[in-house]
Amino acid sequence: MTRTVRAKAPAKVNLQLTVGPRRADGYHPLVTVFQALDLWEVVEATPRTDGRITLAVDVAAGSPIDASRVPLDETNLAWKAADLLARTFGIADGVDLRIVKGVPVAGGMAGGSADAAAALVACAEAWDTGATRGELTALAARLGADVPFSLHGHTAVGMGRGDELTPAMSHGEFHWVLATQRAGLSTPDVFAEYDRRIESGEQAVSDLDIDGPIMRALMAGDAVALGESLLNDLEGPALALMPRLEEVLDAAEAAEACGAIVSGSGPTVAALARSRQHALAIAAHLKASKTCDAVVTASGPATGTLLLDSQ
Numbered sequence: 001m002t003r004t005v006r007a008k009a010p011a012k013v014n015l016q017l018t019v020g021p022r023r024a025d026g027y028h029p030l031v032t033v034f035q036a037l038d039l040w041e042v043v044e045a046t047p048r049t050d051g052r053i054t055l056a057v058d059v060a061a062g063s064p065i066d067a068s069r070v071p072l073d074e075t076n077l078a079w080k081a082a083d084l085l086a087r088t089f090g091i092a093d094g095v096d097l098r099i100v101k102g103v104p105v106a107g108g109m110a111g112g113s114a115d116a117a118a119a120l121v122a123c124a125e126a127w128d129t130g131a132t133r134g135e136l137t138a139l140a141a142r143l144g145a146d147v148p149f150s151l152h153g154h155t156a157v158g159m160g161r162g163d164e165l166t167p168a169m170s171h172g173e174f175h176w177v178l179a180t181q182r183a184g185l186s187t188p189d190v191f192a193e194y195d196r197r198i199e200s201g202e203q204a205v206s207d208l209d210i211d212g213p214i215m216r217a218l219m220a221g222d223a224v225a226l227g228e229s230l231l232n233d234l235e236g237p238a239l240a241l242m243p244r245l246e247e248v249l250d251a252a253e254a255a256e257a258c259g260a261i262v263s264g265s266g267p268t269v270a271a272l273a274r275s276r277q278h279a280l281a282i283a284a285h286l287k288a289s290k291t292c293d294a295v296v297t298a299s300g301p302a303t304g305t306l307l308l309d310s311q
């Protein structure tokens with residue numbers, strides 16, 4: 001009997017994103033601190049016997065996410081993940097994949113990477129590959145720089161392309177407000193703008209060090225100190241490509257957020273609150289500011305990719 005296996009994977013925010021100069025392979029060396037948030041992508045995998053992969057995409061009920069920009073072909077990261085897993089483990093079966101999106105598309109929150117991670121876990125189980133966590137992590141790194149963290153979750157330092165992870169200590173729960181834009185920003189475009197700014201001297205190259213104040217604020221569970229320490233070398237490039245984001249950051253400051261930052265390559269702005277209550281107040285202020293298209297609250301650190309029920 002065919003069974004459907006489901007897995008869910010979290011969104012992320014980068015608390016620190018320090019970028020070094022472009023390497024010969026086009027990638028940039030990073031030091032980043034990831035925190036997983038409790039916004040989830042769910043992937044369902046139902047095996048088929050003809051070797052084909054099919055894909056459908058839905059949006060979580062009540063979510064403002066626009067799924068129309070998600071590709072439905074072999075360029076989708078969930079598709080790539082299923083295909084890579086099948087080739088690695090010599091699986092001749094195919095799979096019907098269904099993604100239920102809960103993370104904004106092209107928002108700098110690793111929604112596509114979460115789909116890849118959830119597809120790896122769901123297909124590994126549905127096809128009964130016996131793949132270990134280590135084997136899935138190695139495949140994740142081949143799919144994209146953010147995919148290993150989508151599997152891992154919690155709080156972690158990422159080095160290399162961002163895919164060499166070390167778990168980080170963190171205490172308590174942090175409350176976030178995420179201000180999203182209907183238009184996305186392309187990650188390669190934001191890195192290319194970073195390169196242009198470095199070449200022109202508009203932006204200096206940072207030292208690739210783990211930020212002490214961020215690590216201390218995480219260990220203390222101190223949202224005020226963490227908010228003051230948030231760092232993102234891609235924020236200047238993202239603001240240059242989407243100047244409206246400056247107004248979102250100003251609105252978050254006016255709402256007395258502990259701190260606010262462009263998430264990863266943007267354009268989502270993540271504002272840190274002192275409490276759940278404070279997050280709701282900031283969310284109301286950001287909505288009223290009309291500087292963004294949607295506002296959601298989330299908390300972290302959340303777990304990594306989890307297998308859900310099978311039917």
Ligand SMILES: C[C@](O)(CO)[C@H](O)COP(=O)(O)OP(=O)(O)OC[C@H]1O[C@@H](n2ccc(N)nc2=O)[C@H](O)[C@@H]1O
Pocket residue numbers: 014017026027028029030032108110113143144145146147160161162187188191264265
């Ligand atoms: C901005 C971040 O989200 C921060 O976590 C990541 O660095 C991006 O991770 P990602 O979207 O999984 O990235 P990939 O799919 O591997 O790469 C997309 C593109 O981003 C750029 N890229 C990505 C990671 C990295 N360390 N250096 C880069 O220059 C490259 O142009 C690459 O072609």
Ligand SMILES: Nc1ncnc2c1ncn2[C@@H]1O[C@H](COP(=O)(O)OP(=O)(O)OP(=O)(O)O)[C@@H](O)[C@H]1O
Pocket residue numbers: 069070071075076077078099104105106107108109110111112113115116146184185187264265266
């Ligand atoms: N499963 C997927 N979900 C969303 N986008 C996908 C997916 N697979 C491929 N894409 C393509 O990748 C682009 C970036 O999507 P995604 O939502 O992962 O961006 P992101 O959150 O900014 O990523 P990151 O933070 O990892 O840089 C989309 O515009 C889309 O064309």
